[in-house]
Amino acid sequence: MADLEAELVNKVTWSIPTALALVGSHAGDEWNAMTTSWITQVAMEPVLVGIGVDKKAVTHRLINEGRCFSINLWSAEDTRTFVKFSKPAVKEGMTLNGRAIRAGVTGSPIFEEAVAWMDLQLWKEVDCGTHTFFIGEIVDAGLPDPDAVVASVRDTRMKYGGVRRGGH
Numbered sequence: 001m002a003d004l005e006a007e008l009v010n011k012v013t014w015s016i017p018t019a020l021a022l023v024g025s026h027a028g029d030e031w032n033a034m035t036t037s038w039i040t041q042v043a044m045e046p047v048l049v050g051i052g053v054d055k056k057a058v059t060h061r062l063i064n065e066g067r068c069f070s071i072n073l074w075s076a077e078d079t080r081t082f083v084k085f086s087k088p089a090v091k092e093g094m095t096l097n098g099r100a101i102r103a104g105v106t107g108s109p110i111f112e113e114a115v116a117w118m119d120l121q122l123w124k125e126v127d128c129g130t131h132t133f134f135i136g137e138i139v140d141a142g143l144p145d146p147d148a149v150v151a152s153v154r155d156t157r158m159k160y161g162g163v164r165r166g167g168h
């Protein structure tokens with residue numbers, strides 16, 4: 001890695017086809033959702049799904065405290081939403097950045113507009129340096145729009161991953 005050019009590492013890791021979704025979190029009075037691309041199923045029994053979350057993110061603290069999270073898959077026709085959720089979300093009533101939510105079984109926010117969603121209880125966390133890989137067990141799920149084309153990073157001009165730059 002030391003001899004590899006950051007530029008090459010960026011281009012190669014950005015080439016991994018990944019999803020793009022809103023990860024919801026909730027602890028105490030705080031609710032949040034963040035644009036997330038590092039999402040993958042990791043086991044079938046139990047059904048486990050993992051997400052990579054920056055240790056500096058509000059979401060990281062809320063998942064640590066609340067011990068749960070949600071994954072809200074979104075329509076590929078509405079990728080502008082992901083721009084808004086690239087910084088801590090504003091909650092007004094039961095909305096985050098103006099998008100309607102409700103509390104799932106775990107207490108995590110579930111978006112009414114999600115085309116598919118999972119509600120997960122934190123199962124294990126793996127320290128990965130800059131990020132924590134949070135693994136959740138699915139305790140509830142819904143598929144409000146089975147015909148929707150689900151958004152992925154490739155539907156946008158946004159990128160995430162590669163080597164650490166300034167900020168997070």
Ligand SMILES: Cc1cc2nc3c(=O)[nH]c(=O)nc-3n(C[C@H](O)[C@H](O)[C@H](O)COP(=O)(O)O)c2cc1C
Pocket residue numbers: 020032033034035036037038039052053054056057058059060082085086087088089153158159160168
């Ligand atoms: C396309 C895209 C994908 C992203 N994927 C992730 C991700 O998988 N994990 C992560 O920690 N941050 C990811 N981010 C960055 C977060 O959305 C951003 O840092 C956010 O402000 C952190 O959320 P929070 O502080 O509100 O919890 C991504 C950003 C973009 C634009």
